[in-house]
Amino acid sequence: xxxxxxxxxxxxxxxSVTTVSKALKDYPDVSKTTRQRVLDLAQSLDxxxxxxxxxxxMQQSKxxxxxxxDTVHHFFSNVIKGILKEAEKNDxxxxxxxxxxxxxxxxxxxDLLLSKGxxxxxxxxxxNTKKFDHLQKVINYGVPLVxxxxxxxxxxxSKVFIDDRKAAYDAVTYLINKGHKRIAHFRGDxxxxxxxxxxxxxxxxxxxxxxxxxxxxxxMCNNNADFDDGYKNAEKLLKDHGNTVDAIFTITDxxxxxxxxxxxxxxxxxxxxxxxxxxxxxxxxxxxxxGLSTVEQHAFQIGEESAHILFYEIKSKxxxxxxxxxxxxxxxxxxxxxxx
Amino acid sequence: xxxxxxxxxxxxxxxSVTTVSKALKDYPDVSKTTRQRVLDLAQSLDxxxxxxxxxxxMQQSKxxxxxxxDTVHHFFSNVIKGILKEAEKNDxxxxxxxxxxxxxxxxxxxDLLLSKGxxxxxxxxxxNTKKFDHLQKVINYGVPLVxxxxxxxxxxxSKVFIDDRKAAYDAVTYLINKGHKRIAHFRGDxxxxxxxxxxxxxxxxxxxxxxxxxxxxxxMCNNNADFDDGYKNAEKLLKDHGNTVDAIFTITDxxxxxxxxxxxxxxxxxxxxxxxxxxxxxxxxxxxxxGLSTVEQHAFQIGEESAHILFYEIKSKxxxxxxxxxxxxxxxxxxxxxxx
DNA sequence: TTGTAAGCGTTATCAG
DNA sequence: CTGATAACGCTTACAA
Numbered sequence: 001x002x003x004x005x006x007x008x009x010x011x012x013x014x015x016s017v018t019t020v021s022k023a024l025k026d027y028p029d030v031s032k033t034t035r036q037r038v039l040d041l042a043q044s045l046d047x048x049x050x051x052x053x054x055x056x057x058m059q060q061s062k063x064x065x066x067x068x069x070d071t072v073h074h075f076f077s078n079v080i081k082g083i084l085k086e087a088e089k090n091d092x093x094x095x096x097x098x099x100x101x102x103x104x105x106x107x108x109x110x111d112l113l114l115s116k117g118x119x120x121x122x123x124x125x126x127x128n129t130k131k132f133d134h135l136q137k138v139i140n141y142g143v144p145l146v147x148x149x150x151x152x153x154x155x156x157x158s159k160v161f162i163d164d165r166k167a168a169y170d171a172v173t174y175l176i177n178k179g180h181k182r183i184a185h186f187r188g189d190x191x192x193x194x195x196x197x198x199x200x201x202x203x204x205x206x207x208x209x210x211x212x213x214x215x216x217x218x219x220m221c222n223n224n225a226d227f228d229d230g231y232k233n234a235e236k237l238l239k240d241h242g243n244t245v246d247a248i249f250t251i252t253d254x255x256x257x258x259x260x261x262x263x264x265x266x267x268x269x270x271x272x273x274x275x276x277x278x279x280x281x282x283x284x285x286x287x288x289x290x291g292l293s294t295v296e297q298h299a300f301q302i303g304e305e306s307a308h309i310l311f312y313e314i315k316s317k318x319x320x321x322x323x324x325x326x327x328x329x330x331x332x333x334x335x336x337x338x339x340x
Numbered sequence: 341x342x343x344x345x346x347x348x349x350x351x352x353x354x355x356s357v358t359t360v361s362k363a364l365k366d367y368p369d370v371s372k373t374t375r376q377r378v379l380d381l382a383q384s385l386d387x388x389x390x391x392x393x394x395x396x397x398m399q400q401s402k403x404x405x406x407x408x409x410d411t412v413h414h415f416f417s418n419v420i421k422g423i424l425k426e427a428e429k430n431d432x433x434x435x436x437x438x439x440x441x442x443x444x445x446x447x448x449x450x451d452l453l454l455s456k457g458x459x460x461x462x463x464x465x466x467x468n469t470k471k472f473d474h475l476q477k478v479i480n481y482g483v484p485l486v487x488x489x490x491x492x493x494x495x496x497x498s499k500v501f502i503d504d505r506k507a508a509y510d511a512v513t514y515l516i517n518k519g520h521k522r523i524a525h526f527r528g529d530x531x532x533x534x535x536x537x538x539x540x541x542x543x544x545x546x547x548x549x550x551x552x553x554x555x556x557x558x559x560m561c562n563n564n565a566d567f568d569d570g571y572k573n574a575e576k577l578l579k580d581h582g583n584t585v586d587a588i589f590t591i592t593d594x595x596x597x598x599x600x601x602x603x604x605x606x607x608x609x610x611x612x613x614x615x616x617x618x619x620x621x622x623x624x625x626x627x628x629x630x631g632l633s634t635v636e637q638h639a640f641q642i643g644e645e646s647a648h649i650l651f652y653e654i655k656s657k658x659x660x661x662x663x664x665x666x667x668x669x670x671x672x673x674x675x676x677x678x679x680x
Numbered sequence: 681t682t683g684t685a686a687g688c689g690t691t692a693t694c695a696g
Numbered sequence: 697c698t699g700a701t702a703a704c705g706c707t708t709a710c711a712a
Binding site: 355356357358359362369370371374393395396397398399 | 681682683684685687688689690
């Protein structure tokens with residue numbers, strides 16, 4: 001089955017390509033009968049415009065690019081879903097790329113996207129991205145760019161993220177109000193700002209409640225902040241501090257679940273002996289026993305909102321209306337379950 | 341910053357566009373000095389070929405399309421990851437679409453992908469897809485198509501999937517060998533073949549071991565085979581059969597986890613009172629207590645393999661070598677944990 | 681070794 | 697109302 005072109009339709013109808021094109025696009029200056037003949041034939045031939053030709057001509061691709069660190073992640077899967085929904089609504093397609101937390105890959109992918117002529121780009125930075133020339137290049141090219149979740153404050157573009165600091169602050173404050181006094185924090189690596197902000201929120205909550213900050217209660221989770229980190233550091237915590245600690249705030253649910261496993265294996269009860277508060281509201285946190293208290297980040301909404309802003313900027317650019325970059329902070333939500 | 345073209349390079353160098361093009365593509369018939377001059381200038385101007393023009397000319401887009409029912413699913417996230425890895429390796433980009441288990445959407449997305457001129461398409465069918473005209477159209481257009489996981493046996497194209505029936509058979513046989521005699525099955529909806537096959541494997545295993553098949557031990561999970569299905573049907577099971585049932589094989593880990601929750605809430609011990617065997621090896625199955633025995637589907641590998649075949653077909657098509665469609669069955673693996 | 685010209689399929693301008 | 701023509705940026709016979 002061959003692909004049908006304007007030319008073929010024109011020849012069959014003995015009219016010009018121009019007229020066919022106009023008829024198909026509902027230009028006013030085509031007679032009703034001609035238009036109908038064209039429409040009918042196009043329909044029966046199942047004509048679809050060649051998108052390369054259209055893009056070449058129109059200088060736009062109806063495609064956006066998305067770069068995320070990892071697809072296999074509850075949070076990002078949901079973000080993607082939000083983006084896809086919004087794209088669908090706007091008749092746009094989404095090219096997805098995964099940086100694997102590699103700065104080099106991220107850079108390469110930006111170039112690929114740019115060379116592909118996408119109309120806009122959505123990025124969540126890799127943990128190892130500390131230079132932003134590649135993103136600045138996107139901006140210089142005039143291609144709309146929206147950063148989400150893992151952002152850079154210095155870049156002049158729209159951003160969508162959560163207030164990690166406040167979310168952490170609220171969670172820890174909640175623990176304090178519940179009567180906990182020795183609250184440990186299992187934090188993530190140093191690089192992503194999120195990790196720092198959550199730590200700062202934790203610290204601030206302590207200070208504001210006259211609990212002195214004890215650095216020995218902070219444990220660093222380096223292995224990608226995963227289950228094993230939680231398990232091992234839980235062991236360490238008990239060695240270091242015995243049963244004096246009465247609550248733990250973790251940077252991620254997964255770590256909390258690792259802790260739970262260790263506690264379960266060693267007869268420590270949650271929340272009776274130690275309370276637990278996670279972050280991210282992974283699906284599994286709702287189905288384990290005890291359920292894990294945590295912070296919901298509204299990933300789907302982050303995806304939706306980011307894409308929404310991107311499309312707004314794309315449209316503005318097409319109309320030559322000036323673009324005002326937006327900074328949207330998506331509110332988080334505390335989810336209280338049995339663990340605290 | 342404007343995008344730079346061959347023409348601009350040609351003008352600056354006072355040579356023809358042709359020569360520039362040839363120099364850039366390492367054609368032999370360009371003098372060394374000219375080539376070098378072109379290369380240098382292109383480099384310093386950060387020249388990138390306009391992909392629309394290239395695609396229009398070459399009739400290929402270096403892009404493939406992927407349609408899956410849902411991004412937020414452990415299995416599909418991993419498949420995507422496998423696909424992206426393989427695409428990256430082949431210098432291809434991936435357009436991702438989500439059908440939301442809707443036949444209409446899937447159809448529309450196929451058309452979009454086709455009109456976009458992708459070089460190949462990867463699809464996992466929606467549960468509601470029972471007609472295949474849209475996919476036949478892809479084949480008729482001569483666009484390579486690979487179906488994975490949720491496939492149609494009737495279509496003439498390559499396929500990658502697991503042997504659901506055998507996997508289920510093995511799991512149930514294992515339970516029988518462990519001494520279980522009254523084994524219930526929480527099955528999925530009727531539509532996707534996977535659900536039927538797993539059920540058939542279950543049934544066959546019973547028969548082959550001289551255990552008569554009891555239809556009242558089969559529970560249908562309609563709500564997307566999720567946690568609540570497991571929870572509610574666990575309650576029903578106990579009402580119907582008291583404590584006579586000694587094992588349950590579920591179509592999905594999530595259902596098993598729902599069951600676990602119900603059992604946990606009602607003092608029933610796993611595996612002492614009832615053993616549990618799931619399917620899919622969701623990440624959480626490894627971190628809960630007790631760990632859930634299950635079937636690993638190797639989603640990442642399915643994605644990788646599907647993409648691999650697709651690229652093989654795309655290349656074959658370009659070389660006009662005849663394509664032999666492949667049917668690959670990815671071996672599953674039983675994961676034994678505490679629940680059985 | 682270099683350049684001319686045609687063509688990929690579409691849209692926009694302008695003349696008839 | 698219709699159509700010739702140019703242009704988008706690139707590749708590739710074919711000439712020179």
